[in-house]
């Protein structure tokens with residue numbers, strides 16, 4: 001099997017996997033980075049969201065061969081100890097219900113706020129529309145993004 | 154209202170003084186009567202959690218660990234239940250460490266999450282446990298001081314005597330551990346609560362926001378392999394043969410096996426009805442080194458399936474259910490007076506039929522489970538809402554002693570009723586038993602959506618008679634797939650309010666597996682009933698709120714024990730909702746819809762506000778008033794309320810699973826619409842303050858949401874929605890020209 005060098009959370013790692021293996025499963029099964037979640041596998045739910053060179057992407061639909069050489073950040077690498085303003089806002093608002101979707105939500109929100117630190121409510125809704133929360137913690141997600149924006153902006 | 158009739162005696166509590174790590178361990182066991190000789194072990198890791206419904210450890214340094222007995226599915230019990238213990242133990246919540254319990258099945262206790270009952274049933278025993286531990290610490294301190302325990306008070310883990318001297322819990326733990334368990338401890342009055350009623354964030358919050366492995370899908374052990382199961386593509390088909398040549402040659406694939414024999418054998422022997430949960434068909438299992446390899450290789454198996462029973466379509470099922478409603482074969486669940494006579498004497502009759510589709514649960518974390526089966530032990534780990542049942546069933550299936558089963562529960566990425574069914578636990582047990590390796594069974598989203606135990610399609614027909622300006626008869630008929638409404642549901646409102654009242658049910662046994670789904674039956678019954686009451690008010694030309702209040706008035710003072718809803722509490726939530734939502738006082742262009750419902754022992758009223766945007770009605774806001782007794786954790790409670798309301802709105806608007814030739818027509822989120830951020834209303838929640846024992850909150854806010862929205866849509870469009878999902882009827886969403894201008 002081909003060998004790929006990928007840069008995850010600032011560390012370069014080498015993995016031996018088939019070229020069509022989605023980044024999601026490389027992270028979860030090969031690198032033991034279990035914070036990135038599987039929800040649908042077809043880029044519809046956002047549970048698997050990570051940053052690729054600073055952009056929010058769906059790792060379930062990114063073959064490993066397409067990400068070599070780019071900088072990948074997962075929830076584990078977003079901050080040292082949960083201190084990222086988005087994580088802090090999530091804690092302040094007590095967003096999670098079951099919690100399963102939240103890593104993906106946080107990764108989408110943090111990439112979005114990097115580009116747009118002063119969003120309107122409508123912009124937040126559009127940015128977060130791709131992330132499903134089956135427990136429907138949406139009102140708190142919205143509020144947490146607003147609070148995070150004030151911390152960043 | 155009292156919550157439990159459990160009698161507590163000393164034998165219900167178990168303590169140990171010889172913990173290897175030091176400290177005091179106290180547990181509460183509801184069923185000690187059946188098994189009085191439980192001895193806690195010296196090594197805490199050997200603790201048999203099944204011996205305890207609740208359990209506290211106080212270390213020598215005073216640190217408090219509370220083991221949360223119930224599986225966490227997102228409804229917040231892992232936070233709220235330990236809060237009950239902490240309250241009576243009188244320790245500061247911030248100093249309490251909460252850990253999820255493990256299950257070792259030997260006795261039966263209520264260790265499951267479902268039916269919004271955890272808090273209701275835990276209310277007394279959990280507080281008793283905390284209070285008992287507190288009393289032991291106080292007794293120990295009092296002995297040290299040589300004073301009477303009644304002179305001592307406690308606060309935040311510190312005991313103070315009449316002279317003002319203090320001792321920390323840690324200072325007396327050793328002595329306390331050697332004392333007898335006290336009898337008849339007194340519980341706090343609600344007005345003295347310090348922990349209950351305060352906002353406590355999710356106990357796992359730090360782990361969740363940093364992506365720590367918490368869920369079943371995250372569980373891993375050395376040498377673990379992954380299993381992916383190929384199940385029949387349609388309900389009614391069974392496996393004939395398969396070719397695994399291609400799959401076996403794929404990278405990472407270790408084996409391909411066939412399972413299903415075990416279940417069939419047992420069913421034949423009359424041991425449980427396994428085929429109901431697992432389907433009649435054998436299945437093909439790919440065992441691989443990684444999840445992706447297992448899922449991918451499954452696609453490469455070519456299998457032939459044969460028809461075993463009818464391949465049903467939605468159209469076919471609709472016909473069956475409507476046929477039942479039109480027919481005469483019903484089981485009567487409640488009958489008051491004589492509806493037929495009342496209908497024959499009616500001035501006016503209103504009759505409506507309401508229809509709902511199948512719904513998958515769609516837990517965000519797909520079904521999965523871990524098993525490792527050796528001659529010594531059956532080790533099971535994962536997200537399941539019924540751990541004891543699963544453990545017992547697996548032992549039965551494998552012909553093993555239930556004592557061999559060691560089941561650990563993980564946090565669950567949603568439950569909604571799906572994880573009450575252990576099909577995935579039985580599957581992984583059969584697989585692990587065959588491959589003799591630690592194995593993790595993983596459902597793809599497609600597996601999860603197509604191998605469901607769905608909320609069944611249901612149709613209701615409601616007919617009411619009006620005479621002299623009063624509702625003189627009410628006849629509710631249910632035609633459902635699988636089973637029918639159960640328990641006290643036939644005695645919910647408007648039972649007791651209408652003299653001639655009857656509930657009749659009939660069911661069609663489909664081969665599609667069905668089961669509980671967040672607020673079973675009431676999740677759609679509330680829509681039918683509360684839509685009907687709005688139409689009834691329109692037909693009678695009376696105020697829709699007043700109609701409900703007047704009917705409730707008649708229930709006051711009822712002696713009918715089957716009626717467990719409280720007309721007073723119901724009237725109260727209705728009035729508060731009217732007030733808080735600005736009912737009837739809204740500006741032009743805001744259309745409101747009302748609904749009130751009682752289920753899971755809680756009373757709820759909701760008002761939906763619809764506005765017109767770009768010519769389309771949009772649900773902008775839902776005001777939700779809940780009376781669920783004492784609120785243990787308002788922060789968590791509001792999360793549940795918001796989630797329940799939005800879930801109710803979302804499924805009423807979009808939720809739809811149809812079948813063609815036995816095959817579910819949606820397999821993933823590209824074809825199954827769940828409500829998303831851009832579609833949510835603002836949810837304004839109000840919790841009624843009282844001192845009544847707490848009741849369920851995970852479910853009761855969902856049922857009325859659909860009706861509140863339908864009633865608001867009627868106000869906005871003039872059209873009445875009687876079928877869910879509403880999005881299936883775009884023509885009814887057309888807003889009359891006048892409303893757009895307005």
Ligand code: FES
Nearest residue numbers: 039040041046060
């Ligand atoms: S798992 Fe990647 S978007 Fe759903």
Ligand code: FES
Nearest residue numbers: 098099133134135
């Ligand atoms: S918190 Fe459960 S899916 Fe979002």
